[in-house]
Amino acid sequence: xxxxxxxxxxxxxxxxxxxxxxxxxxxxxxxxxxxxxxxxxxxxxxxxxxxxxxxxxxxxxxxxxxxxxxxxxxxxxxxxxxxxxxxxxxxxxxxxx
Amino acid sequence: xxxxxxxxxxxxxxxxxxxxxxxxxxxxxxxxxxxxxxxxxxxxxxxxxxxxxxxxxxxxxxxxxxxxxxxxxxxxxxxxxxxxxxxxxxxxxxxxxxxxxxxxxxxxxxxxxxxxxxxxxxxxxxxxxxxxxxxxxxxxxxxxxxxxxxxxxxxxxxxxxxxxxxxxxxxxxxxxxxxxxxxxxxxxxxxxxxxxxxxxxxxxxxxxxxxxxxxxxxxxxxxxxxxxxxxxxxxxxxxxxxxxxxxxxxxxxxxxxxxxxxxxxxxxxxxxxxxxxxxxxxxxxxxxxxxxxxxxxxxxxxxxxxxxxxxxxxxxxxxxxxxxxxxxxxxxxxxxxxxxxxxxxxxxxxxxxxxxxxxxxxxxxxxxxxxxxxxxx
Ligand SMILES: C[S@@+](CC[C@H](N)C(=O)[O-])C[C@H]1O[C@@H](n2cnc3c(N)ncnc32)[C@H](O)[C@@H]1O
Ligand code: SF4
Ligand code: SF4
Numbered sequence: 425x426x427x428x429x430x431x432x433x434x435x436x437x438x439x440x441x442x443x444x445x446x447x448x449x450x451x452x453x454x455x456x457x458x459x460x461x462x463x464x465x466x467x468x469x470x471x472x473x474x475x476x477x478x479x480x481x482x483x484x485x486x487x488x489x490x491x492x493x494x495x496x497x498x499x500x501x502x503x504x505x506x507x508x509x510x511x512x513x514x515x516x517x518x519x520x521x
Numbered sequence: 522x523x524x525x526x527x528x529x530x531x532x533x534x535x536x537x538x539x540x541x542x543x544x545x546x547x548x549x550x551x552x553x554x555x556x557x558x559x560x561x562x563x564x565x566x567x568x569x570x571x572x573x574x575x576x577x578x579x580x581x582x583x584x585x586x587x588x589x590x591x592x593x594x595x596x597x598x599x600x601x602x603x604x605x606x607x608x609x610x611x612x613x614x615x616x617x618x619x620x621x622x623x624x625x626x627x628x629x630x631x632x633x634x635x636x637x638x639x640x641x642x643x644x645x646x647x648x649x650x651x652x653x654x655x656x657x658x659x660x661x662x663x664x665x666x667x668x669x670x671x672x673x674x675x676x677x678x679x680x681x682x683x684x685x686x687x688x689x690x691x692x693x694x695x696x697x698x699x700x701x702x703x704x705x706x707x708x709x710x711x712x713x714x715x716x717x718x719x720x721x722x723x724x725x726x727x728x729x730x731x732x733x734x735x736x737x738x739x740x741x742x743x744x745x746x747x748x749x750x751x752x753x754x755x756x757x758x759x760x761x762x763x764x765x766x767x768x769x770x771x772x773x774x775x776x777x778x779x780x781x782x783x784x785x786x787x788x789x790x791x792x793x794x795x796x797x798x799x800x801x802x803x804x805x806x807x808x809x810x811x812x813x814x815x816x817x818x819x820x821x822x823x824x825x826x827x828x829x830x831x832x833x834x835x836x837x838x839x840x841x842x843x844x845x846x847x848x849x850x851x852x853x854x855x856x857x858x859x860x861x862x863x864x865x866x867x868x869x870x871x872x873x874x875x876x877x878x879x880x881x882x883x884x885x886x887x888x889x890x891x892x893x894x895x896x897x898x
Binding site: 446460 | 534536538583584586587612614616638639641675677679705706748
């Protein structure tokens with residue numbers, strides 16, 4: 425497993441342009457669409473990606489999620505980092521420069 | 522296109538997810554491998570703008586999320602920009618599937634404004650002469666120019682190159698060209714033998730040796746290019762003995778609307794004799810999808826015969842392609858003869874042998890000669 429703290433807490437991510445991310449009523453879930461496919465996201469993943477809007481830092485996302493799910497930031501932080509790492513690896517999100 | 526499995530980790534829960542609109546069968550090219558019907562003139566009465574919009578609304582209400590604008594050549598429709606804008610407003614992920622002929626810088630800019638997300642550009646060859654043989658028209662320069670314009674406007678793009686005996690030896694050049702243009706995704710699509718491609722099968726089918734060589738060249742290129750470009754290439758069903766998981770199953774997630782509004786489980790299904798596909802001009806889209814005889818005929822697996830019925834792979838490949846089963850064995854409910862377990866597999870082996878024994882020469886290609894419209898290059 426890669427170091428889950430690779431991403432600076434102050435980094436900002438946005439959805440990569442090939443992808444379209446939105447809520448899909450018929451699936452009652454967030455979906456990520458790209459030319460050859462569709463990914464249905466679980467609720468936590470959906471909440472994290474919703475916040476990858478180029479404005480929130482990773483730290484902001486951690487705080488917002490810990491409030492949303494009533495969990496300690498220490499519990500949420502490694503999970504957010506890990507998920508963002510996976511998303512970045514799949515090309516779903518890109519860091520803002 | 523009779524695609525193999527689409528990537529998705531959700532199911533349509535009984536509803537369509539992918540909507541393919543074949544806006545017109547007309548085309549400025551005459552590709553000898555074209556999968557469009559060979560008897561086009563029977564279905565030239567195209568839906569109006571308002572009728573296409575209604576189809577998009579209805580399918581979106583049913584749960585469709587991906588939309589492809591194809592044909593024929595979709596850019597021949599003057600209302601393409603308007604239809605793309607409508608699809609985008611409805612929340613679809615919009616794909617344009619085009620030969621590039623009929624596009625201009627101005628139209629691309631307007632499509633971008635309309636919300637077009639992605640373009641699939643059909644491409645014949647890295648060599649202008651071969652491209653001319655395959656497309657029946659001189660179009661190489663125009664396509665390259667359009668490919669560069671598409672990238673200049675920042676569209677994500679797939680280059681779709683149908684692979685046949687005429688261009689398989691050019692695979693390394695095609696890869697270099699795609700990398701030079703800067704495409705994200707190169708689909709080396711083995712020609713599937715429907716309609717014009719079936720007419721030209723002896724001329725188009727590559728040898729096993731050529732395929733294996735191409736596969737190695739693709740592997741080498743993948744290594745060199747890393748993440749910058751994804752190359753899709755699979756050994757075709759004819760040689761693999763494995764059928765493709767056609768359309769993820771009949772009437773499962775794919776919905777195709779032909780130019781005249783006829784509703785199909787896949788573009789090729791229209792060629793199945795004895796099946797009467799309803800159209801959106803006479804019936805409600807949802808009722809066609811859920812209740813029509815044609816959509817229910819090969820849904821699920823209760824229609825299957827042996828060897829599929831008791832086969833452990835039926836949930837992965839759905840018994841292959843119904844159209845290929847029909848075209849080659851005369852019964853769409855048979856196992857796809859590309860499957861080595863099919864009692865008709867020898868038909869596919871004979872087709873391979875026949876192509877091998879044929880003198881392959883570009884001058885023997887039969888160009889698609891219906892629905893052609895001249896266009897300025
Ligand atoms: C039928 S075309 C229609 C759109 C447009 N005229 C074009 O050629 O891009 C749709 C796609 O199918 C591909 N295609 C056509 N005939 C094929 C065949 N027999 N096997 C595999 N792909 C094929 C084309 O390259 C194109 O990407
Ligand atoms: S003739 Fe060629 S360009 Fe025209 S629809 Fe067929 S594949 Fe596309
Ligand atoms: S026998 Fe039928 S289900 Fe089994 S692998 Fe062949 S086509 Fe697929």
